[in-house]
Amino acid sequence: MPAPTFLVADDHPLFRTALIQVLRERFAQMRTVEAASAATLGTALQEHPELELVLLDLAMPGARGFSSLLHVRGEYPEIPVVVVSSNEHPRVIRRAQQFGAAGFIPKSAPAEDMALAIETVLDGGSWFPPMAAERSEADAALAAKLAQLTPQQFRVLLCIADGLLNKQIAHELGLAENTVKVHVTAILKKLECYSRTQAAVLVKSLEPESTA
Structure with missing residues (x-):
């Protein structure tokens, strides 16, 4: 089985390094591609058709809220996206799910939880923290329009x-x-x-x- 390739998109180099370390401990043979902005995210997706997973921070230069998530899901629907964010507001988590993310990992999560979430998504599942926010019909309608x-x-x-x-x-x-x-x-x-x-x-x- 070929080594999986992950795209780590975050504008903080230290966090990218930490997340790649978590990945390396669980997926010894994996390869990573990095992006630090919405523009470099788009370039990386174009240049690496072998990508199996995108780990995406919402707050990057050039991104407008959930715009990067919507962009990836619209242009590369076959690649699952896991949002990795410091914003753990219940509605942010719910909206990430409604806008097509396969998972949501709070940046405060233990490394073990991060690895478990990524494995779950790679196996075709989804992984989200417990959410207090209700599903929003307005967000569902917005996602359908943008799609x-x-x-x-x-x-x-x-x-x-x-x-x-x-x-x-x-x-x-x-x-x-x-x-x-x-x-x-x-x-x-x-x-x-x-x-x-x-x-x-x-x-x-x-x-x-x-x-x-």
Whole structure:
């Protein structure tokens, strides 16, 4: 059996090192790929089709709340994603599950629990801490709407949320301005939004609750 390859996406080098150490103790032959931002996460996914699991921190540069999770699930649905986060708010855990994560590991979890969670997901299961938050129909509806977007449309949506104009989005993504215009029209229709501002507010709702 070939050695599994894991993608560890976190902007803190020390935590990436610690998590890789946990993996190495349980999966001696495994290989790891690292990412420290939403952009390097996307590059790593493109360059490593052999990936079997993504371990994802939600709070990375370039990410908007759950946007990286939604991006990976939309573009690479065959690769399971385990969220590894310091934000243990019950609704954050529940939303991660509703937005397609196969597991959620609090950063405060013991190494043994981390290893068990990863093994469970690799075996086709799921692993989440006990959750007090109820399933949200609004989140389910939002996830269903966002799932209709193509990966490129999702990138355009994040640019809209950052307040960029079509011309700026075209420059940012290397697209023709007319192509961006077509994407924006399709995005607003799929999300049932009447304006760019309404779409931006929808993206804002992807931000996780504060742990405070």
